[in-house]
Amino acid sequence: MERRPHNDPLFIGPDQAQSACKTGAPPEQPGTGAAEGRRICLRIAVSVPVRETFSYTIPEGLSARARVGCRAIVPFNNRKVTGYVLEEMVQNSSEGLKEISDILDPEPLFQDKLGHFFEWMADYYIHPIGKVIESALPGGLNMNPVKAARLTERGLSLLDGLPSNSDEKKLLSWIKAHPEKRPPWPLQKIYGLQKRGLLILEDRMKKGRAGPLMRKFLKTKDHGELEHLLAEGADSLKAKNEIEFLKTILDSKGILLGDLTRKFSNGLYLVKKWTGRGVLEAFIAAVYRDPAGKIMFPSAVPVRLYDQQRRTLGHIRECLDSKSFFPCLLHGVTGSGKTEVYSRAVEYAIGLGRQAILMVPEISLVVYMEGFFRSRLGNRIAVYHSGLTRGERYDQWVRILKGDVDLVIGARSAIFAPLPRLGLIIVDEEHDSSYKQEEYLRYQARDMAVVRAKIEGALLLLGSGTPSIQSYQNGIVGRYRLLSMPDRIENRPLPDVEVVDLKAMEDGQSESEMISPVLREAMDQNLAAGNQTMLFLNRRGFHRLFLCRSCGKSIRCPNCDVALTYHLKEDSLKCHYCGFYSATQRKCPSCGFDGLKAYGFGTERLEQELKEMLPGARVARMDTDITRKKGQAIKILKGFSRKEIDILVGTQMITKGYDFPGVTLVGVIAADLSLAFPDFRAGERTFQVLSQVSGRAGRGSQKGRVIVQTFNPDHYAISTVMSHDYRSFFEKEKKLREQLGYPPFSHLASLRLQGNGKGETAEVAHSLGVMTREVLGRWPNRGKEVQVLGPAEAALSRLKGKYRWQMLVKSKNVSLLHHLLLEIERISRKLLKSSGVGLISDVDPYQMT
Numbered sequence: 013m014e015r016r017p018h019n020d021p022l023f024i025g026p027d028q029a030q031s032a033c034k035t036g037a038p039p040e041q042p043g044t045g046a047a048e049g050r051r052i053c054l055r056i057a058v059s060v061p062v063r064e065t066f067s068y069t070i071p072e073g074l075s076a077r078a079r080v081g082c083r084a085i086v087p088f089n090n091r092k093v094t095g096y097v098l099e100e101m102v103q104n105s106s107e108g109l110k111e112i113s114d115i116l117d118p119e120p121l122f123q124d125k126l127g128h129f130f131e132w133m134a135d136y137y138i139h140p141i142g143k144v145i146e147s148a149l150p151g152g153l154n155m156n157p158v159k160a161a162r163l164t165e166r167g168l169s170l171l172d173g174l175p176s177n178s179d180e181k182k183l184l185s186w187i188k189a190h191p192e193k194r195p196p197w198p199l200q201k202i203y204g205l206q207k208r209g210l211l212i213l214e215d216r217m218k219k220g221r222a223g224p225l226m227r228k229f230l231k232t233k234d235h236g237e238l239e240h241l242l243a244e245g246a247d248s249l250k251a252k253n254e255i256e257f258l259k260t261i262l263d264s265k266g267i268l269l270g271d272l273t274r275k276f277s278n279g280l281y282l283v284k285k286w287t288g289r290g291v292l293e294a295f296i297a298a299v300y301r302d303p304a305g306k307i308m309f310p311s312a313v314p315v316r317l318y319d320q321q322r323r324t325l326g327h328i329r330e331c332l333d334s335k336s337f338f339p340c341l342l343h344g345v346t347g348s349g350k351t352e353v354y355s356r357a358v359e360y361a362i363g364l365g366r367q368a369i370l371m372v373p374e375i376s377l378v379v380y381m382e383g384f385f386r387s388r389l390g391n392r393i394a395v396y397h398s399g400l401t402r403g404e405r406y407d408q409w410v411r412i413l414k415g416d417v418d419l420v421i422g423a424r425s426a427i428f429a430p431l432p433r434l435g436l437i438i439v440d441e442e443h444d445s446s447y448k449q450e451e452y453l454r455y456q457a458r459d460m461a462v463v464r465a466k467i468e469g470a471l472l473l474l475g476s477g478t479p480s481i482q483s484y485q486n487g488i489v490g491r492y493r494l495l496s497m498p499d500r501i502e503n504r505p506l507p508d509v510e511v512v513d514l515k516a517m518e519d520g521q522s523e524s525e526m527i528s529p530v531l532r533e534a535m536d537q538n539l540a541a542g543n544q545t546m547l548f549l550n551r552r553g554f555h556r557l558f559l560c561r562s563c564g565k566s567i568r569c570p571n572c573d574v575a576l577t578y579h580l581k582e583d584s585l586k587c588h589y590c591g592f593y594s595a596t597q598r599k600c601p602s603c604g605f606d607g608l609k610a611y612g613f614g615t616e617r618l619e620q621e622l623k624e625m626l627p628g629a630r631v632a633r634m635d636t637d638i639t640r641k642k643g644q645a646i647k648i649l650k651g652f653s654r655k656e657i658d659i660l661v662g663t664q665m666i667t668k669g670y671d672f673p674g675v676t677l678v679g680v681i682a683a684d685l686s687l688a689f690p691d692f693r694a695g696e697r698t699f700q701v702l703s704q705v706s707g708r709a710g711r712g713s714q715k716g717r718v719i720v721q722t723f724n725p726d727h728y729a730i731s732t733v734m735s736h737d738y739r740s741f742f743e744k745e746k747k748l749r750e751q752l753g754y755p756p757f758s759h760l761a762s763l764r765l766q767g768n769g770k771g772e773t774a775e776v777a778h779s780l781g782v783m784t785r786e787v788l789g790r791w792p793n794r795g796k797e798v799q800v801l802g803p804a805e806a807a808l809s810r811l812k813g814k815y816r817w818q819m820l821v822k823s824k825n826v827s828l829l830h831h832l833l834l835e836i837e838r839i840s841r842k843l844l845k846s847s848g849v850g851l852i853s854d855v856d857p858y859q860m861t
């Protein structure tokens with residue numbers, strides 16, 4: 013298949029995205045009565061796993077309704093499927109093209125710019141275009157085909173002659189009466205009748221459940237008459253509250269019938285009376301299920317802005333005024349007042365007649381931001397994330413589409429919000445890895461925000477206290493405008509960060525393997541002073557870390573420079589990038605000390621130990637094991653903000669943007685857990701997480717204290733956190749990435765194989781490795797520009813019953829990488845089909861496990 017090459021993903025134009033998709037007739041399509049000459053056709057993405065889009069003609073009766081952004085029912089390989097209209101175009105000949113069967117939506121579900129965006133994504137992530145759109149649109153729209161039966165002439169004539177109580181008569185009469193429905197008999201029985209030519213079975217579409225909630229409203233029909241009646245105080249207004257009743261309706265543009273009957277006990281009677289006289293009329297309209305509820309965290313507008321906020325806003329306004337694509341990176345330390353800047357930027361954009369998207373990494377942060385922005389902007393806000401029900405998502409989508417909303421706040425799926433006049437996209441905590449979707453359509457919402465902003469001609473504002481290496485590098489080379497807010501507001505000092513060397517902790521010196529005497533003492537003092545503590549441990553349940561007791565280093569892969577993963581069951585160490593394998597050893601390869609040892613850590617055990625150690629303290633834990641239950645995260649956060657909890661233990665979740673002024677002590681139990689992660693981003697993640705968690709301390713009037721426990725006090729990711737020195741960390745990390753050729757100095761894709769059989773999956777993985785290297789061998793020059801690592805058993809070698817292997821491909825040239833991925837997909841099809849092993853390609857992968 014011929015494809016347009018990719019440029020740098022973050023700097024590709026919509027024009028290129030458009031032409032990257034091919035158009036043609038679907039396979040195995042017999043020609044239908046084609047008209048001569050030029051004709052308007054529709055380019056449609058079908059919701060089947062194919063890469064191409066297809067052209068269809070429009071029958072007379074549908075031409076008024078067929079518009080870009082509508083769903084259509086189209087014939088495809090002798091079936092009927094849902095399709096999405098992407099483009100109207102004139103074709104010289106419509107020969108061989110089929111007609112669309114139906115248009116499902118009275119109004120388009122997305123604008124053509126959003127259509128370009130979908131196509132760009134499909135192309136970049138090598139995902140079927142119809143499936144991209146299907147997963148972007150709110151659920152509940154998709155149609156499921158059902159088998160419906162229709163009687164033939166022969167069936168109809170037979171029906172008349174059948175005895176009245178025979179089974180066949182019952183069946184055929186039912187079908188005659190219900191031509192669009194699925195007959196309530198086993199299909200086997202129906203097939204028999206079809207064979208005899210009595211009926212035809214057809215696919216019919218069943219409507220998805222979600223749709224707007226329709227309610228009855230009341231409004232005035234004859235405005236003048238009503239005003240006249242009220243002015244006269246006419247005799248006909250007999251009931252006591254009749255004047256008030258009519259005034260209520262007169263003052264409204266339309267009022268819910270339910271609200272009227274609640275307010276007026278004789279409401280129904282009055283409605284009947286006045287609609288009968290033609291003064292009032294009823295109408296049906298959609299209402300929106302508001303998922304917002306009440307404001308949780310109202311926020312007062314500050315009297316004045318700080319200098320750094322004013323300066324930053326000045327730049328942002330300048331960019332917004334230009335009404336064109338402008339990418340900015342706002343590097344603002346925790347507590348520097350970024351949210352206030354976001355809020356003013358949104359207000360400014362709205363003032364210019366444009367709309368905004370604000371993305372945050374967690375659903376619980378959406379709630380926080382929603383409260384903040386509702387108190388500032390009122391109700392022209394929509395929230396959009398996967399935590400909403402299908403109906404709520406649908407309602408929000410329609411509100412946004414209609415332009416009833418100025419700001420959409422959400423997690424990563426908010427990037428699809430169909431705002432008609434999008435002018436600003438803010439990605440808060442842009443470095444956060446939860447912007448990467450790890451299943452199905454594997455996309456990075458932060459990266460896609462760049463693409464969407466470019467397509468829409470919008471300002472992109474990425475914000476972070478610890479920018480990703482990739483974004484900061486873009487700032488350094490001038491692709492992004494770098495804005496910085498280096499100080500905390502009110503000149504609050506950054507917290508002191510102390511490091512405790514866990515290597516120095518002797519066995520039995522402390523009650524717990526996880527809490528050093530220094531941290532224990534600090535916790536006691538903090539409790540006695542009535543202040544709150546946060547303890548951070550980046551591992552749920554229980555985890556073992558294998559490292560040297562003398563130098564603190566873990567053993568790293570000689571090929572890939574990522575940490576080897578310790579496998580307790582086999583007592584071995586493995587590299588999950590290239591497959592390097594080693595037996596565990598006692599002797600340290602770094603310092604020669606004879607004392608490598610496995611340490612155990614986990615949040616659940618930590619919570620348990622704390623409860624035993626400090627029986628008077630109120631301890632709570634927050635990790636995904638706990639917060640899987642709906643509403644649980646909010647409950648814990650509320651309790652903590654009301655000071656009903658003294659010590660909050662948690663994973664990554666507690667490090668994100670919350671503002672708890674009562675927290676004066678933050679403890680990091682084992683910084684090494686993230687350092688020893690088998691991932692080239694381990695250093696970056698460690699720095700980010702430690703900075704974020706430190707930033708939780710001392711946000712109120714009292715100075716904060718941070719204690720970081722680690723086996724590696726000298727590691728640059730830890731020493732630079734102590735000195736709050738992002739720039740030094742960046743320079744060091746950048747140099748390492750450059751040397752090893754990891755992103756942002758190369759592009760990476762992972763190919764993951766998953767199968768039910770252990771041996772079989774391994775075998776397919778090895779064959780795929782051989783095939784991939786053969787492909788590269790056939791490209792004598794360019795082939796050398798791609799590096800293949802593995803295949804290797806994945807760090808999580810078994811997940812949900814599936815055996816897992818992975819292969820990494822790496823290249824400086826992104827178009828070459830895409831070319832290779834498409835080629836691999838093509839050549840492996842047969843192998844995968846016969847073995848039943850699944851292949852998932854992940855472009856710009858984050859999870860290397």
Ligand SMILES: [Zn+2]
Binds near residue numbers: 561562605
């Ligand atoms: Zn050592």
Ligand SMILES: [Zn+2]
Binds near residue numbers: 572587
């Ligand atoms: Zn390796």
